[in-house]
Amino acid sequence: MTALAAGTVVRLTRTATWNLIDDGECTASAYAVCRPDRRWFVSIDTWDEAAYAPLLSAVSDDLRQDLYTNLSGDDGPGLDRWRRLGFAVARREILYAVPVDPAITGLGDVLPPGIVLLSADAAEENRLRELDNALRADVPGTEGWVNDPAEFREHTFDERYFDPATYLVAVDDARETFAGLVRVWTHPRHARLGLIGVAPPYRRRGLARALLGAAFLPLHERSVTSVAAEADAMNVASVALLEGIGAQRTGETLELLRRRER
Secondary structure (H helix, E strand, C coil), X not given: CEECCCCCEECCXXXXXXXXXXXXXXXXXXXXXXXXXXXXXXXXXXXXXXXXXXXXXXXHHHHCCCEEXXXXXXXXXXXXXXXXXXXXXXXXXXXXXXXXCHHHHCCCCCCCXXXXXXXXXXXXXXXXXXXXXXXHCCCXXXXXXCCCHHHHHHHHCCCCCCCCCCEEEEEECCCCEEEXXXXXXXXXXXXXXXXXXXXXXXXXXXXXXXXXXXXXXXXXXXXXXXXXXXXXXXXXXXHHHHHHCCCEEEEEEEEEEECCCC
16 A cells, blocks of 8 residues: 555555466456456456356455456356346446437537636646546546546556547636546547536536547547447436437446445
């Protein structure tokens, strides 16, 4: 564990692996990843149904934490399996294809008075990281998220996905405070809306729509037709924002949870 100067503690050991050995051979494996919100997500790689229970027991005994896993909403057999192992549905995320053509979305790039946009690579990095933490606190499923500085830098500016034209920060020019951000990860084969968020004092002023409009415009100019996105099914504001600009539902992801036995 590493303590930062400001007193924030982050976990730098993010992954763990367990192997099931049968007659000297590895026949199945379990993997766990600790996210920056300290939630452990587990997956199991095996064709043998009987391998799930002993592997999950080993994971639970070692980590002694609540365990999470993600599953496609149309995977009925998988859901039955994880339920037998003690998991229950904790959240549902709706998957979307979001158009970027302003003729479809109705989005423009007119900002509220006093707000200007910066590319993320022109923003002060520590403040950008703190904004990311603060905005995630309001996103269902990422409460308590605390970015490690080195991990945040590596992930944010990964040259495979970072696009300065589609990762934008809204700044209150007079107060010199960050008001929100939009982050679209780009890739030659697809683009994904990673986060759209506005700080509480700047909400209900059209800033979220303006940020989306500004980030989507360069994609439209490159002949990209849509971006992938997801929203918690209970997040009324996010669902309304996405569906209000023409987003089409493409599927569902389930977040499953098994509480630690106390």
